Amino acid sequence: MKSPELYLLSRTNRPDSHTLDVFRRHEGYQALERVLKGGFSPQEVIGMVKDSGLRGRGGAGFPTGLKWSFMPDPEKDPRPRYLAVNADESEPGTCKDRVLLEKDPHGLIEGILIACYAMQVKTAYVYVRGEYRLPHDRVAKALAEARAAGWVGENILDSDFSCEICGEETGLMESLEGKRGHPRPKPPFPAGFGLWGQPTTVNNVETLHNVPFIILRGAEWYRSMGTEKSPGNILVGISGHVERPGVYEVPLGTSAQKILEDHAGGVWKGRKLKAWIPGGSSTGFLPGSQIGLSMDHDSLKEAGSMLGTAAMIMLDETACVVRAMQVMARFYDHESCGQCSQCREGTEWLSQIFRRIECGDGRVEDIDLLTSLANGMAPGKTICALADAAAIPTHSVVRHFRAELEAHVEQGRCPYLSNDQPSQATVGAHA
Ligand SMILES: Cc1cc2nc3c(=O)[nH]c(=O)nc-3n(C[C@H](O)[C@H](O)[C@H](O)COP(=O)(O)O)c2cc1C
Numbered sequence: 001m002k003s004p005e006l007y008l009l010s011r012t013n014r015p016d017s018h019t020l021d022v023f024r025r026h027e028g029y030q031a032l033e034r035v036l037k038g039g040f041s042p043q044e045v046i047g048m049v050k051d052s053g054l055r056g057r058g059g060a061g062f063p064t065g066l067k068w069s070f071m072p073d074p075e076k077d078p079r080p081r082y083l084a085v086n087a088d089e090s091e092p093g094t095c096k097d098r099v100l101l102e103k104d105p106h107g108l109i110e111g112i113l114i115a116c117y118a119m120q121v122k123t124a125y126v127y128v129r130g131e132y133r134l135p136h137d138r139v140a141k142a143l144a145e146a147r148a149a150g151w152v153g154e155n156i157l158d159s160d161f162s163c164e165i166c167g168e169e170t171g172l173m174e175s176l177e178g179k180r181g182h183p184r185p186k187p188p189f190p191a192g193f194g195l196w197g198q199p200t201t202v203n204n205v206e207t208l209h210n211v212p213f214i215i216l217r218g219a220e221w222y223r224s225m226g227t228e229k230s231p232g233n234i235l236v237g238i239s240g241h242v243e244r245p246g247v248y249e250v251p252l253g254t255s256a257q258k259i260l261e262d263h264a265g266g267v268w269k270g271r272k273l274k275a276w277i278p279g280g281s282s283t284g285f286l287p288g289s290q291i292g293l294s295m296d297h298d299s300l301k302e303a304g305s306m307l308g309t310a311a312m313i314m315l316d317e318t319a320c321v322v323r324a325m326q327v328m329a330r331f332y333d334h335e336s337c338g339q340c341s342q343c344r345e346g347t348e349w350l351s352q353i354f355r356r357i358e359c360g361d362g363r364v365e366d367i368d369l370l371t372s373l374a375n376g377m378a379p380g381k382t383i384c385a386l387a388d389a390a391a392i393p394t395h396s397v398v399r400h401f402r403a404e405l406e407a408h409v410e411q412g413r414c415p416y417l418s419n420d421q422p423s424q425a426t427v428g429a430h431a
Pocket residue numbers: 055056057058059060061062064067086087088089090091202203204205207208384385386389
């Protein structure tokens with residue numbers, strides 16, 4: 001069988017892959033050259049990205065070309081405009097952008113430049129999370145190299161196109177403006193009113209990384225990989241109870257089982273798979289029996305889950321789903337910015353209730369209380385999707401693992417806790 005073509009990680013295994021020299025020897029900046037010297041108009045670039053079917057890799061899977069086309073026409077709206085690059089990956093399980101930032105930062109810079117050309121943006125900000133020291137330093141160094149070589153700055157390749165890229169490490173739009181990083185209500189949408197009230201597009205690192213390959217090899221080539229509605233390859237970060245956790249590149253539509261077995265070496269210690277999460281903690285738990293699902297937007301949606309950031313988390317038969325959910329609920333409680341009462345109160349209640357069930361102090365009515373709280377945190381009721389991101393895994397635990405919740409309540413203890421382990425009451429105690 002023909003092995004799938006890999007491109008996202010094609011440079012990352014080479015020594016010094018983060019340097020301009022190695023990047024240039026492996027197709028680096030050729031796509032940008034083609035755009036600027038080949039007479040591509042901004043609309044043609046957007047058209048190619050639309051035709052490729054590329055969908056955002058930041059979690060929601062929104063079509064990238066369509067998003068770019070929402071930016072107003074600069075002839076009619078001459079305000080400054082921005083691209084904000086989301087390199088803030090922080091959802092439990094998600095770790096794929098880190099590989100690109102550390103090992104192929106010029107690939108991101110080239111993607112940013114092409115996106116800026118297409119949307120006629122002159123300033124881009126890369127928002128790198130504070131914990132990502134090495135990725136931040138690699139991007140900063142690559143930017144300095146690219147600027148010195150004339151790939152970033154004024155009149156790139158003697159064209160009319162000028163673009164500045166700034167590395168940032170504290171905050172996204174609010175925090176880029178120096179304020180607390182609180183999500184903003186929508187509308188207005190960023191394309192009309194984003195950074196400093198100006199037209200702005202927000203894109204994920206991996207999304208932009210795809211763009212130079214689409215320009216060099218064509219939309220049809222891109223559509224030859226993946227599925228009809230989820231074309232291209234994706235970076236899957238697989239963690240938890242597997243033999244070889246890591247970040248792997250696969251065509252969209254690859255079965256989760258194949259990824260688990262062929263790439264991650266199967267469930268560790270030869271154990272059985274009890275539960276798994278397909279796309280980061282906000283996509284919820286699925287039972288191990290559904291590991292045959294295809295990793296693409298439609299298949300996972302049909303199964304009541306989501307592709308998210310393709311961050312697969314695997315739990316073996318000895319793991320406690322309630323304990324795993326307790327840890328995730330604590331994360332959402334901590335992350336809630338507190339602007340919306342459903343989220344502020346809901347995430348704290350979820351965290352406390354999962355903790356008391358796990359500790360053996362739960363009541364049978366707590367299980368329906370979890371569902372009722374999660375119902376109150378549904379999309380559309382809060383400013384951003386964080387509340388929903390806590391509600392989805394809660395619903396999934398009640399739906400697929402109700403018996404496990406009931407066993408905790410009936411036995412007054414965690415059935416998966418062996419006698420020689422410390423009490424959960426003292427592990428990760430909160431509030
Ligand atoms: C709670 C929450 C966390 C998010 N975390 C990230 C993240 O870490 N990285 C990211 O690129 N997008 C993240 N997103 C999605 C972004 O808001 C945004 O949609 C994305 O960066 C858009 O890029 P894309 O269209 O290229 O995917 C998150 C969204 C929510 C609601």
